Amino acid sequence: MQGNCLIRRVNSRQVNTMQVLTLAPALILTFVIFAVFLAVSGAAMAGDFSEYRLRALKEDQGSTCMLEGVQLHVAVVPPQEEGWASEIYFWFETDPDSPCSHGENPGVQVFTAALEPVFSAYLTEETRYCRNLYFNPGASQVVLEVGTGIVGTYILTDMADVRSFEATGIGPCIWLDPHRFVFTRFENKARGIPAEVDGRFSVEVYEPAGPGSFPLKKATALSNFILQAVDGTEIVIEEQYVDAVEDWKDFGKVKSREIRVPIPAAG
Numbered sequence: 416m417q418g419n420c421l422i423r424r425v426n427s428r429q430v431n432t433m434q435v436l437t438l439a440p441a442l443i444l445t446f447v448i449f450a451v452f453l454a455v456s457g458a459a460m461a462g463d464f465s466e467y468r469l470r471a472l473k474e475d476q477g478s479t480c481m482l483e484g485v486q487l488h489v490a491v492v493p494p495q496e497e498g499w500a501s502e503i504y505f506w507f508e509t510d511p512d513s514p515c516s517h518g519e520n521p522g523v524q525v526f527t528a529a530l531e532p533v534f535s536a537y538l539t540e541e542t543r544y545c546r547n548l549y550f551n552p553g554a555s556q557v558v559l560e561v562g563t564g565i566v567g568t569y570i571l572t573d574m575a576d577v578r579s580f581e582a583t584g585i586g587p588c589i590w591l592d593p594h595r596f597v598f599t600r601f602e603n604k605a606r607g608i609p610a611e612v613d614g615r616f617s618v619e620v621y622e623p624a625g626p627g628s629f630p631l632k633k634a635t636a637l638s639n640f641i642l643q644a645v646d647g648t649e650i651v652i653e654e655q656y657v658d659a660v661e662d663w664k665d666f667g668k669v670k671s672r673e674i675r676v677p678i679p680a681a682g
Contacts, residue, residue: 488548490525493590495553502554503528508538508545523548523559536576549588549596558588558596565612566601571621580627585616589645591678596621597631597650599642606663618642618652624682631676636660640674649675 492502506525521543525534536559538545546567547560559570569588571580588598602615615634618641622629631650632640638656645651655671662668 490548490550492550492554493552495593504533504548504550504554505530506548508543525557534574534576536572547587549590551590551596552593555593558598560588566614569598579623580621582619582621582628585612586642589642591620591645592681594623595681597642597645599640600628600630602634606660608663608669609666615639616641616655618650618676620679622681631679632674643673645678646675648678650678651675 487505487507490504490506492504494501504525504527506523509522509524521540522535522537523545524532525548526532533554534557538561543561544563545559545561549558549560551557554574556571556573559572560567561570562568566583566585569580569582569584570578572578582598582600583603584598584600586599588596590596597618597620600617600619601612602617604615605613606615607613616639617630617634618632619628619630621627632652632654634640637658637660638654641653641655643651643653652674653671654674655669657663657669
């Protein structure tokens with residue numbers, strides 16, 4: 416799958432002092448280097464960020480941390496040029512109820528695998544609970560997926576937290592190039608489907624040179640379209656469809672098939 420910044424949660428594992436001392440020498444050396452970095456860098460971001468860094472190093476070989484209910488996540492940033500390596504970012508959402516936040520609004524903090532801060536964004540109570548970050552190739556822009564239900568809100572922003580696009584949708588955002596991404600938009604137009612989410616789903620492409628986004632496959636009275644993947648020069652979509660409008664009320668009458676659409680030209 417190309418252009419998709421994969422996000423995954425890594426289960427935390429407590430590591431005590433004796434366990435750290437018994438780790439491989441290479442890991443111990445890495446810990447020492449990072450400890451020096453922490454000592455000279457200080458608290459570079461809001462809250463007690465140095466404590467977050469230290470916990471990240473000690474737990475699960477530096478890939479996860481838990482502090483005051485905050486979990487560290489991993490983002491894989493796709494390379495800007497073909498043949499380049501992907502980059503690993505860590506990110507977490509601050510908890511405004513935590514003593515570490517000092518009463519600040521909730522926000523997302525992102526830093527590199529070398530523990531250098533690269534991005535922060537403040538959230539409101541309405542846009543709280545960030546669950547995914549989708550970085551574009553080169554990490555000059557990112558889509559924040561926020562929300563607690565199956566349907567979330569996508570917020571496009573640059574590294575200065577200047578926001579340029581927002582949409583309601585479901586599933587992943589997949590970057591087609593450094594400037595465009597494809598996603599599934601949700602419209603709250605009930606069909607009578609006996610499910611937690613009842614509405615219309617269309618696959619759209621965000622195009623900065625246009626009006627924001629345009630439908631690649633737009634929902635109809637008889638069809639929903641849900642993004643699955645990007646495969647080479649094609650966008651893979653699941654079409655869910657019925658023969659008659661009233662069939663949406665019966666899961667047994669809803670059919671599905673895979674369709675493929677060529678990636679549209681930019682502009």
